[in-house]
Amino acid sequence: MTLHLTGIHHLTAVTGNAPGNLDFYTNVLGLRLVKKTVNQDDTTAYHLFYADGLASPGSDITFFDWPVAPEKRGTHSIVRTGLRVAGAEALAYWKARFAELGIKAGEIAEIDGRASIDFEDREGQRLRLVDDGGTTPGHPWEKSPVPADFQIKGLGPIVMSVPDITNTEIVLTQLMNMEKVRAYASPDGVGEVHVFSMGEGGPAAELHVAVQPSLAPARQGAGSVHHVAFRVPDNAALSQWANRLNGMRVPSSGEVERYYFRSLYFREPNGILFEIATDTPGFDVDEPMETLGESLSLPPFLEPKRAQIEARLKPLT
Numbered sequence: 339m340t341l342h343l344t345g346i347h348h349l350t351a352v353t354g355n356a357p358g359n360l361d362f363y364t365n366v367l368g369l370r371l372v373k374k375t376v377n378q379d380d381t382t383a384y385h386l387f388y389a390d391g392l393a394s395p396g397s398d399i400t401f402f403d404w405p406v407a408p409e410k411r412g413t414h415s416i417v418r419t420g421l422r423v424a425g426a427e428a429l430a431y432w433k434a435r436f437a438e439l440g441i442k443a444g445e446i447a448e449i450d451g452r453a454s455i456d457f458e459d460r461e462g463q464r465l466r467l468v469d470d471g472g473t474t475p476g477h478p479w480e481k482s483p484v485p486a487d488f489q490i491k492g493l494g495p496i497v498m499s500v501p502d503i504t505n506t507e508i509v510l511t512q513l514m515n516m517e518k519v520r521a522y523a524s525p526d527g528v529g530e531v532h533v534f535s536m537g538e539g540g541p542a543a544e545l546h547v548a549v550q551p552s553l554a555p556a557r558q559g560a561g562s563v564h565h566v567a568f569r570v571p572d573n574a575a576l577s578q579w580a581n582r583l584n585g586m587r588v589p590s591s592g593e594v595e596r597y598y599f600r601s602l603y604f605r606e607p608n609g610i611l612f613e614i615a616t617d618t619p620g621f622d623v624d625e626p627m628e629t630l631g632e633s634l635s636l637p638p639f640l641e642p643k644r645a646q647i648e649a650r651l652k653p654l655t
Contacts, residue, residue: 341578342515343536345543346493347567347599347615348387348398349419351463354560356384356403357654362459363388363399366439367421368484371631372621373598374654377402381640381647384654387621390492391479393630395569395599395617396542397492402564408462409562413553414609416563418456418497419463421490422470422541428488429453432467435484450495450522450533452541462561468495473540495533495544496566498610501551503532505607510534513586514568516545524548536568565603567613573600579614597637598623 353359363369363386373387380402389398399419411417423429429446436443436457443457453469470491478486500506510516516534524531529550536543545566556562570576576593580602583590590604601615624635634651636644 340515341575341582343543343568343570343614345396345537345569346496346545347395347569347613347617348400349416349493349496349566350400350402350564351419352406352409352558352560352562352564353386353401353403353461353463354406354408355461356386356401356652358460359401359403360386360654363401365483366435366441366459368479368482368489369399370479370482372398373635374631374633375635375637376640376647376651378596378637378640380404381643382650384651387631389621390477390490391482392477392627393621394477394492395620396494397477397490399493404560406559409559410554410557412556413499413501413550415556415558416496416498416566416610417464417548417556418466419563420454420466420468420493420495420497420541422474422492422494423467423488423490424472424476425469426453429455429467429469431485431488447525449525450520450531450546456525459561463563464561466497468541470494470541474542492542494540494542495546497531497546497548498566499529499548499550499553499556500608500610501549501553502608503547503549506547507532509588509606510545510547513582513588524550528552565611565613567601567615570614570616572616572618576600576602576614576616595637 369388372389372393377383377385384403387400455467476491478489519535521532531548534545599615
């Protein structure tokens with residue numbers, strides 16, 4: 339049986355300003371804060387998860403709150419995070435909203451055959467609204483400041499930059515069973531972008547790889563992306579992927595219990611961190627769907643340290 343990833347699961351980035359990050363992703367982008375927790379490997383740092391109204395897999399962009407300098411942009415990194423919306427009216431709404439709120443944004447333009455708007459958050463996180471052509475369902479959040487028809491539906495595509503695609507392509511196609519489907523000129527004029535598709539394809543299940551040997555290596559910091567995660571249904575599927583990586587002698591973290599999902603981590607040949615994560619059990623495993631993100635959630639193994647952890651966290655508001 340051939341193993342297949344089903345799409346983008348989540349993307350985790352870095353913020354140096356958690357209160358500002360919370361304001362931007364909820365009040366400007368209208369996403370729902372679905373989990374307020376801590377980095378399980380560094381409990382002094384918040385880990386904030388934003389998603390659609392139902393906290394659906396494939397809709398969450400997450401942030402580690404670290405006191406670091408801004409990133410140095412370059413290759414060997416994830417350089418643009420796609421966020422899916424539905425239709426030309428939605429893009430027109432967002433173009434006007436960005437102008438009204440003073441958000442740095444480009445014009446509506448066609449990128450890889452899809453109408454898109456490139457923009458940045460207040461720390462320089464590079465984002466892109468993409469018209470998904472109605473190919474994916476939406477789960478609006480009723481308390482969002484953005485009208486339901488125009489809300490962000492989820493992640494994808496994700497764009498990464500490498501100086502040499504040779505070994506990365508081997509990993510994507512021969513190890514991860516993605517299909518290389520097309521290529522297009524990078525909208526920034528630097529290099530060509532190769533499109534790799536997962537599962538049923540479409541913008542929610544694409545990884546775009548820009549080949550940019552003229553760029554210097556990136557240095558991670560505030561405004562950068564830490565890793566991208568790909569979807570599998572459940573723990574049984576994840577174990578099959580762990581066995582596949584071991585069988586092909588690819589170093590990995592092995593399976594890690596994140597409580598809201600189970601996952602494993604490894605680096606592709608250009609050093610970009612990949613994660614494979616399960617759709618289950620989800621963010622409502624420890625709090626009701628109706629009140630997700632309203633209080634600090636901790637996985638069971640950290641719960642005994644709650645008082646100590648809360649004492650070291652900065653207020654978000």
